[in-house]
Amino acid sequence: MPLRWLLLPLLLLAGCSKGPLADLQYIGEARSLASEWALVNEQAAEGKLTGAYVSAMHKSLRQQIRTAKAALTVPDSSYAHEMATLLATPDDAPPQVLRHHAERLKQFEDALESA
Secondary structure: OOHHHHHHHHHHHHHOOOOHHHHHHHHHHHHHHHHHHHHHHHHHHOOOOOHHHHHHHHHHHHHHHHHHHHOOOOOOOHHHHHHHHHHOOOOOOOHHHHHHHHHHHHHHHHHHHHO
């Protein structure tokens, strides 16, 4: 049997996996969005962005984080709680607070990748 025929079932099995490893993409997405949110707030504080743009970005970022959190296969995990804490953060939070959330999510991401 050619090697490619053995590879197909393995790929299908990997795609069906559940649990924390399946959540890596959502953790990474939330981390990236937290960093983007910090950048938006940083530039807003410097007067480089309009209020309307900042408001629209906050709404969009929150929705994307909510979507990533809702897709988690382990909804009661530490990283899910971190995403919930991020969502509870005020729109105008200091950039360093948002970067702290991004760093926490990165720690979860790194731990899962090395497991």
